[in-house]
Amino acid sequence: xxxxxxxxxxxxxLLRFTTAGSVDDGKSTLIGRLLYDSKSxxxxxxxxxxxxxxxxxxxxxxxxxxTDGLRAERExxxxxxxxxxYFATPKRKxxxxxxxxxxxxxxxxxxxxxxxxxxxxxxxxxxxxxxxTKRHAFIASxxxxxxxxxxxxxxxxxxxxxxxFERIKKEFxxxxxxxxxHDIQFIPISALKGDNVVEKSKHMPWYGGSTLLYLLETxxxxxxxxxxxxxxxxxxxxRPQTNEYHDYRGYAGRVAGGIxxxxxxxxxxxxxxxxxIKAIDGPEGPVREAFAPMSVTIRLEDELDVSRGDMIVRVNxxxxxxxxxxxxxxxxxPVKLQLNGKYAIRHTTREARCVVxxxxxxxxxxxxxxxxxxxxxxxxxxxxxxxRTTKPFFxxxxxxxxxxxxxxxxxxxxxxxxxxxxxx
Amino acid sequence: MQSxxxxxxxxxxxxxxxxxxxxxxxxxxxxxxxxxGKDSIVMLHLANKAFSPAKIPFPLLHIDTGHNFPETLEYRxxxxxxxxxxxxxxxxxxxxxxxxxxxxxxxxASRNRLxxxxxxxxxxxxxxxxxxxxxxxDEEKARAKERFFSHRDxxxxxxxxxxxxxxxxxxxxxxxxGEHFRVFPLSNWTEMDVWQYVLLENIDMPxxxxxHDRECVNRKGTLLARSEYIKLMDGEKWEKMxxxxxxxxxxxxxxxxxxxxxSLEEIIQEVAASRVTERGSRADDKxxxxxxxxxKKEGYF
Numbered sequence: 001x002x003x004x005x006x007x008x009x010x011x012x013x014l015l016r017f018t019t020a021g022s023v024d025d026g027k028s029t030l031i032g033r034l035l036y037d038s039k040s041x042x043x044x045x046x047x048x049x050x051x052x053x054x055x056x057x058x059x060x061x062x063x064x065x066x067t068d069g070l071r072a073e074r075e076x077x078x079x080x081x082x083x084x085x086y087f088a089t090p091k092r093k094x095x096x097x098x099x100x101x102x103x104x105x106x107x108x109x110x111x112x113x114x115x116x117x118x119x120x121x122x123x124x125x126x127x128x129x130x131x132x133t134k135r136h137a138f139i140a141s142x143x144x145x146x147x148x149x150x151x152x153x154x155x156x157x158x159x160x161x162x163x164x165f166e167r168i169k170k171e172f173x174x175x176x177x178x179x180x181x182h183d184i185q186f187i188p189i190s191a192l193k194g195d196n197v198v199e200k201s202k203h204m205p206w207y208g209g210s211t212l213l214y215l216l217e218t219x220x221x222x223x224x225x226x227x228x229x230x231x232x233x234x235x236x237x238x239r240p241q242t243n244e245y246h247d248y249r250g251y252a253g254r255v256a257g258g259i260x261x262x263x264x265x266x267x268x269x270x271x272x273x274x275x276x277i278k279a280i281d282g283p284e285g286p287v288r289e290a291f292a293p294m295s296v297t298i299r300l301e302d303e304l305d306v307s308r309g310d311m312i313v314r315v316n317x318x319x320x321x322x323x324x325x326x327x328x329x330x331x332x333x334p335v336k337l338q339l340n341g342k343y344a345i346r347h348t349t350r351e352a353r354c355v356v357x358x359x360x361x362x363x364x365x366x367x368x369x370x371x372x373x374x375x376x377x378x379x380x381x382x383x384x385x386x387x388r389t390t391k392p393f394f395x396x397x398x399x400x401x402x403x404x405x406x407x408x409x410x411x412x413x414x415x416x417x418x419x420x421x422x423x424x
Numbered sequence: 425m426q427s428x429x430x431x432x433x434x435x436x437x438x439x440x441x442x443x444x445x446x447x448x449x450x451x452x453x454x455x456x457x458x459x460x461g462k463d464s465i466v467m468l469h470l471a472n473k474a475f476s477p478a479k480i481p482f483p484l485l486h487i488d489t490g491h492n493f494p495e496t497l498e499y500r501x502x503x504x505x506x507x508x509x510x511x512x513x514x515x516x517x518x519x520x521x522x523x524x525x526x527x528x529x530x531x532x533a534s535r536n537r538l539x540x541x542x543x544x545x546x547x548x549x550x551x552x553x554x555x556x557x558x559x560x561x562d563e564e565k566a567r568a569k570e571r572f573f574s575h576r577d578x579x580x581x582x583x584x585x586x587x588x589x590x591x592x593x594x595x596x597x598x599x600x601x602g603e604h605f606r607v608f609p610l611s612n613w614t615e616m617d618v619w620q621y622v623l624l625e626n627i628d629m630p631x632x633x634x635x636h637d638r639e640c641v642n643r644k645g646t647l648l649a650r651s652e653y654i655k656l657m658d659g660e661k662w663e664k665m666x667x668x669x670x671x672x673x674x675x676x677x678x679x680x681x682x683x684x685x686x687s688l689e690e691i692i693q694e695v696a697a698s699r700v701t702e703r704g705s706r707a708d709d710k711x712x713x714x715x716x717x718x719x720k721k722e723g724y725f
Contacts, residue, residue, distance in 0.1 A: 010620050014432035042701045066565075081587065083568040084561045086614045093432040095612055107589060114591040222429050236445045240478035248477060254442045254593070259428070283437055283473045291428045295441040295474070308449055332589050346594050349449070406592045415598035417588045 012088070015221060018097040018112040018145070020136035021122030026153045030122065030191035031085060031098055032066050034213065037198035040087035041066065082112045091217040105132075106139065106365065106380035107332045110420055113143035114406070117221045120149045120212075125158045125188075128168050131366040134175060138365055141179040142328060142382070142422065144402055146224045148176075148184045149215060156190040160203040178368055180399070183219075187212055225292045226401045230258030230266075231319065231394075232312040233348035233404075238297055250281060250297035251306055256348060256403035257396075258314065260290045260298070268304055269311045269321065269394045275302040292403065309350035311394045319394045319404060325354075326386045327398075327407065327421035328363075329377070335411070337377035337385070337419065344410040347393050348403065353412075354387040384424070398422035433621050440467070440609040441474040442593060443572055444556065447607050448474075448481050450597035451554040454607075455512065458484040460496035461672040462633065463558030463610055465503075466618055469627055470609065471556070472507055483510035485555065487543050489535040489674045490517045491653045496672060499630040514546035534676040540724045544580040547604060554597065554605040562614045563702070572611050578602040582721050615670075615702050616695050623688040633691065635668040635683045646679035670695075670702040 021027035035041045049065040056062075066085075085096040097112030099105075113119060119140040123133050140148055150172055158164045165188040176184060187196055188207055195201035198213045210218070235253035260266075264277045280290045281297040290296045298312060306312075313319060331337050338356065345354040361370040362383045377383045398405030409419035430438065444467075447454050456471060458464045471480050486500065504511045516535050519525045524545065525538045547555065561568045571587055573595045588596055597605055610618070622629060639650040639662045648654050650662050653676045667680035668691075685694045 010433060010624050011431040013429060014435050042698070044700045081569045081584070084612070085568065086562045086612070088614070088616065093614075093617070111589045111591055115593075222427065225428070227428055235442070236449045236475075238475060238478050242478075245477050252445055252474070254438060281476070283434075283441065293435065293438050294430065295438040295445070297476075344598070346596065348594075349446075402592065406594065408591060408594045408596060410596055410598060415596070415600065417591070417596045420589070420591045 012090075013092050013221065014095065015092050015118065015216060015219070016095045016097065016116050017118040017120060017216065018099060018109070018116040018140075019120045019122070020099060020109055020140070021153075022124070022130060022132040025122040025124050026191045027098070027122050028066075030120075030151070030153065030189075030197065031096060033191050033194060033197050034096075035066065035085065035087050037194065038087050038089055038213065082108050089213070089217055094216065106135070106330060106382065109136065109139050110143060110330045110332075113140060113145055114402075114420070116143075116145050117224055118147040118149060118216070118219065119145045120151055122151050122153050123168055123172075125152050125154045125164050125168070129171050129175065133172070134368075135365040137172070137176060137181075138179060138363075138368060141176075141181050142330075144399055144422070146182050146221070147219055148181050149212065150184065150186045151191075151212060152186065152188045153191055155188045155195060155201075155204065156193050160188070160195075160201070162188075162204070162206045165207075185209070185215060187215070226257040226403075227259055227291055228257070229317055229319070229396065229401060229404075230260055230264070230312075230314040231256040231396070231401065231404050232260060232298060233350065234306055234308055234310045234312065235349045237307060248299075249303065250299050251312065252295070252297045253349065254295045254403075255290050255292045257292055257401045258317075260296075260312075261288060265315045266300070266312050267315045267318065268300075268306050269313060269318070270392055271305065271310070273302075273304050274315055275300045275304060277301075309348075311348070311350075313394070319396050321392050321394050323389045323392050324357075324386060325389065325393060325395065325407070325421075325423055326384070327423045329383055329385050329409070329419045329421045331377050331379055331381045331383070331419055333411065333416060333418035334379050335418070337381075337383070339375070342412065343387075343418070344412050345387065345389060345393075345407055346410065347395060347407040350393060352390045352393070354389040354409070356385055357388050358386045360384040360386070385421075395423050397424060399424075433617060433624055436610075436613055436617055437470065437473075437621070439593075439612065440470045443595070443607060443609040444471050444474045446595050446597070447554050447556055447609075450595070451605070453550070453552050454482045454554040454556065455485040455550070455552045456480070456482060456556040457558070458486050458500065458511075459558070459673070460486070460492070460500045460630065461558065462618055462622070462629065463560060463613075465627065465629065466613075466621060467556060467558045467610055468503070468507070468509075469625065480507065480509055483512050485512045485514065485546060485550075485552070487514045487539050487546065488516065489539055489676075490515065491535055491651075491674045491676050493632055493649075493672065493675055493678075495630050495632050512546070512550060514542045516542045518542070519545060534674065536674055536677050537724075539674075540580075540722050543724075547580065552604060553599070554607055556607050556609060558610055559606075559608045560610050560613050560615075560618075561608075570608060570611065572608055573597055574606045574608065575599065576604050576606060580604070580722070582606075584721070616692070619688065619692050619695055623692060629688075630672065632669045632672055635666055635686045637664060638667055638680065639663065640665050640667060640680055647682070649675060649678075649680055651675045 053062040099108040099112040189196045238250040278299045359375040396404045405423045407421040519542045640647040668683040
């Protein structure tokens with residue numbers, strides 16, 4: 001069964017990554033190159049963008065048009081929103097969250113980064129590190145992306161000079177020591193010419209590392225999920241109410257952390273009742289173990305009152321239970337964050353209301369300095385705030401678990417998602 | 425040592441089941457859009473898993489253009505019966521009879537665009553507040569920017585420039601009266617993933633997806649199957665071909681592919697080797713560069 005040609009493998013790993021770069025860093029070209037060189041661009045797609053480029057009088061086929069699909073984007077030659085792209089090699093399947101370089105930058109990058117295992121940050125070899133590079137790196141670290149790949153692009157315009165690459169690498173490492181990133185790699189590339197993207201460059205024999213695609217295919221992502229702290233937010237209660245399943249009562253949800261097994265002694269929050277896991281039903285039937293990010297249905301030994309928004313955890317490993325939450329928030333709406341304002345707050349499958357009790361400081365995303373004297377938090381700002389919720393939440397620090405450490409704030413008037421919070 | 429990694433198909437499956445359950449939990453009156461195509465078949469399969477051993481807690485909604493392949497309707501009815509699901513059908517013909525829409529004329533006429541009105545009417549009539557759709561982001565460039573939970577205003581319109589940010593797996597389905605959501609659990613699936621999953625799960629598929637003999641006409645590179653809805657133009661003729669369908673829509677706009685692929689394994693090999701997208705054979709997308717976006721803004725699937 002497993003020996004199909006091409007992309008026909010049934011058992012591949014999935015890697016989600018995001019790409020960040022300033023305007024004209026060649027990000028769209030890089031993505032186009034990855035898709036094109038891995039043969040993930042189809043002839044009709046290529047033909048369509050070739051014709052489009054021609055119509056616009058562009059000298060070469062503009063690979064950026066592959067990712068800019070909306071009418072307004074094509075008309076204005078800009079990228080508006082996060083776009084998701086897909087490609088696969090025989091080793092892995094990839095999901096790219098492609099985020100635009102300028103408009104509403106922070107908001108879009110935060111969105112794209114929230115589900116990514118890896119971030120590619122592009123640096124223009126001619127310009128070196130610029131303010132935006134620092135911002136990208138900071139956001140990647142804030143969002144807890146485990147792997148960072150710094151691509152020093154346009155090496156062809158700097159005569160493929162090793163000194164240029166080393167200087168940027170050193171500068172970046174100095175900056176990155178200020179915050180927490182688990183794994184940083186550096187690759188000198190030319191997205192336009194294809195150096196070190198899919199094929200190893202003939203122009204940079206001094207570079208002994210792997211190409212970008214090889215790195216994406218092989219980087220170890222298995223340990224990126226939390227397998228220690230058992231967290232099961234109850235999403236939906238399944239009660240068939242048929243004769244055959246008269247007493248069936250299952251708690252459906254997605255494992256947010258740890259490894260759950262039948263027989264485990266568990267506690268249900270907020271009630272605090274303890275019981276044992278009787279059985280776990282997976283998509284293919286009963287399973288002996290469940291771990292993140294599996295969607296399963298848990299049955300308990302005792303009949304308890306459990307509903308959506310409750311959490312099943314191990315008796316001796318309980319998350320923080322509180323109505324007071326401290327977080328870093330990225331603001332995503334033109335209407336400013338209101339001190340003492342009330343918002344709907346959603347965390348795992350639990351929803352409540354909250355009031356913003358305090359705005360401690362804003363972060364200057366370019367220098368990482370804390371701004372204490374200006375507490376106006378507007379679109380694209382990142383700030384540390386504390387909120388008080390109408391009922392207790394069960395949470396972990398974001399850096400420990402992205403699923404149980406993240407919240408969104410919703411404006412109750414417009415129903416828009418206005419803030420993305422990372423619990424600290 | 426036990427490995428705690430899900431394969432890409434199991435991870436996509438888990439994500440989709442989570443999204444489908446989220447719809448059942450967050451909305452009062454959801455429905456699942458079922459077209460009889462492979463994506464909606466896989467979505468229905470996942471919905472069945474998501475609530476097992478209970479039945480799917482919402483009905484299926486089929487927008488019937490009246491130009492369906494007979495095989496599609498047969499397959500639909502058999503599956504609905506097997507799952508014990510409820511089926512609601514909205515007929516484009518009813519919209520035409522009521523004068524809600526005017527049928528296109530000419531040899532290239534299609535009811536594709538008319539479906540939007542029937543769909544929005546069905547939403548209003550039944551009070552649906554969320555519709556699960558089988559759309560995938562890899563299908564078309566306008567879909568690449570679609571959210572899992574996609575907000576629609578009271579006119580059913582999509583505003584691509586003003587979408588709600590969607591972070592982690594926290595989905596915001598809050599809305600005002602009269603507004604609704606389109607939800608796409610298969611957002612992150614590719615055509616290849618769909619077929620691999622069909623093979624992995626051994627899902628029964630309509631015969632149209634497998635190669636067979638059929639009379640078709642070659643219209644500017646699109647192979648249209650013979651039916652009463654297709655009128656030949658000057659210089660065109662029906663030819664017997666060995667074909668299969670990569671996508672299944674309305675008979676007036678779904679193009680066939682010349683193919684020998686007669687099993688799931690062969691289809692997967694064909695998809696892997698294919699150099700054109702599946703929608704390359706869809707006449708409805710060829711009307712303009714942003715045909716899909718324009719239709720979606722009006723409230724299309």
